Amino acid sequence: MQFQTIATTCCVVGGGSAGIMLGYLLAREGVPVTVIEKHRDFFRDFRGDTVHPSTLEVFHELGLLESLLKLPHHRLESVGGVLGGFSFQAATFRHVRARCRFVALMPQWDFLNFLSGEARKFTHFDLRMEHEAVGLSTIAGRVTGVEVRTPRGEMHIQTALVVGCDGRHSVTRRAGGLTLSEFGVPIDVLWFRISRHADDPDQLFGNVNYGSALILINRSDYFQAGLIVRKGSFDEIQQAGLEEFRRTIARIAPHLTDRVHEIESWDAVKLLTVRINRLETWHRPGLLCIGDAAHAMSPAGGVGINLAIQDAVAAARLLARPLREGRVDPAVLASVQQRRDFPTRVTQFLQLQAHRGFQWVFQHPGPIRAPWQLKAAARIPGVQRMIGHAVGVGIRPEHVVERPLLRKSGPAPRWAVVLTAAMVGLALLARARRSRGQARRPTPHLIAA
Numbered sequence: 001m002q003f004q005t006i007a008t009t010c011c012v013v014g015g016g017s018a019g020i021m022l023g024y025l026l027a028r029e030g031v032p033v034t035v036i037e038k039h040r041d042f043f044r045d046f047r048g049d050t051v052h053p054s055t056l057e058v059f060h061e062l063g064l065l066e067s068l069l070k071l072p073h074h075r076l077e078s079v080g081g082v083l084g085g086f087s088f089q090a091a092t093f094r095h096v097r098a099r100c101r102f103v104a105l106m107p108q109w110d111f112l113n114f115l116s117g118e119a120r121k122f123t124h125f126d127l128r129m130e131h132e133a134v135g136l137s138t139i140a141g142r143v144t145g146v147e148v149r150t151p152r153g154e155m156h157i158q159t160a161l162v163v164g165c166d167g168r169h170s171v172t173r174r175a176g177g178l179t180l181s182e183f184g185v186p187i188d189v190l191w192f193r194i195s196r197h198a199d200d201p202d203q204l205f206g207n208v209n210y211g212s213a214l215i216l217i218n219r220s221d222y223f224q225a226g227l228i229v230r231k232g233s234f235d236e237i238q239q240a241g242l243e244e245f246r247r248t249i250a251r252i253a254p255h256l257t258d259r260v261h262e263i264e265s266w267d268a269v270k271l272l273t274v275r276i277n278r279l280e281t282w283h284r285p286g287l288l289c290i291g292d293a294a295h296a297m298s299p300a301g302g303v304g305i306n307l308a309i310q311d312a313v314a315a316a317r318l319l320a321r322p323l324r325e326g327r328v329d330p331a332v333l334a335s336v337q338q339r340r341d342f343p344t345r346v347t348q349f350l351q352l353q354a355h356r357g358f359q360w361v362f363q364h365p366g367p368i369r370a371p372w373q374l375k376a377a378a379r380i381p382g383v384q385r386m387i388g389h390a391v392g393v394g395i396r397p398e399h400v401v402e403r404p405l406l407r408k409s410g411p412a413p414r415w416a417v418v419l420t421a422a423m424v425g426l427a428l429l430a431r432a433r434r435s436r437g438q439a440r441r442p443t444p445h446l447i448a449a
Helices: 017-028 053-061 108-119 171-175 234-240 242-252 254-262 304-325 330-362 372-378 383-392 414-435
Strands: 002-013 033-037 074-076 078-083 086-092 103-105 125-129 132-139 142-150 153-164 179-183 187-195 206-209 212-218 222-230 270-272 276-279 287-289 445-448
Touching: 002 017, 002 142, 002 304, 017 033, 017 108, 017 125, 017 304, 033 153, 053 304, 078 383, 086 372, 086 383, 108 125, 132 153, 132 171, 153 171, 153 304, 171 287, 187 234, 187 254, 206 242, 212 242, 212 330, 222 242, 234 242, 242 254, 276 330, 287 330, 304 330
Parallel strands: 002 033, 002 153, 033 125, 078 206, 153 287
Antiparallel strands: 074 103, 078 086, 132 142, 142 153, 179 276, 179 445, 187 222, 187 270, 206 212, 212 222
């Protein structure tokens, strides 16, 4: 065992979507960057697979889109679901202002292997697997490096800037003493695999019935399935037994009845404890957090990966020159949060409103009948386009250089702006009505990360 010290301009902690993208973009701009990842590879099942039109647009701007889409993937042009016996289309991506008018369902390990392979073509990019961040070093209140554990011994990485991209359980966030606001979420997700047949309905949004919802993500020969359940109910579900769990799946999605036996033990079922939170301040001298380290998102809409990548694109654009010139002051770090804080807050607000619908689902053990409001909303012209724009492009999409999403097409259509504003307004109105006559809700609980 040995102790080693190395120096770099920027150390990115975490080799997920945000970390690899940020490393790629900084190295592309001539900034020496070291990305450390605690695992030996990127193979992590039950990670999100949705690559949205806004992210695909970034790959087009980088000249990588054609190569990326040669990887195995499934194209999702619309998203539908079944509530009780009512089938509906929730969103369509066929009209978004982007070159790729679809969501690419692509295993994240393929995505990360591809992007890291492209990044390694730059001499300034250094990716170190099996390097786990265990702490930060500081001098006079400024973060100056990362303490690292490796199979060959301990390491210290000296750097001008540490960027925490190490997810919702971020070591860098905790070691940096940054304060986190938690927002209550009423759901958890139980992930598992189940085989897919060629004639299976292809609906990412899933099936809602019998007090739960089942999401099915197409991975060609199998589904990555997610059962949305009441927060903290996994122990209760396990006590009811595996056979009852199988029956629940079969009731919600009858076409899977002949395959539920593939869930052979509870080891095949992974619990994702859903959280929505965000840092009050994303930075301190020498340290910046982005992606899930700065704001954990719900799986709703599959937007987490894409928001993390948008963070990385904005961060690289704002930080590259200051890093090259050696002047990364707090104002520069604050500019990243200022750029990305608004889309984060709006997206989390909409996710929190969407989660309230699950409280209604949990109160109806089934069989559920679709409410007339859903049936009416499904028939309103433009709603599916609006939701497709909000999910597929999002709030304030980022670009490698500042420019409209499609120069030939101009800015986002006025109808999309108006409908998005209306959606936020209606959600605020509904929230105000619910609060009328009730005691004021307590403010989010603040904890030290």
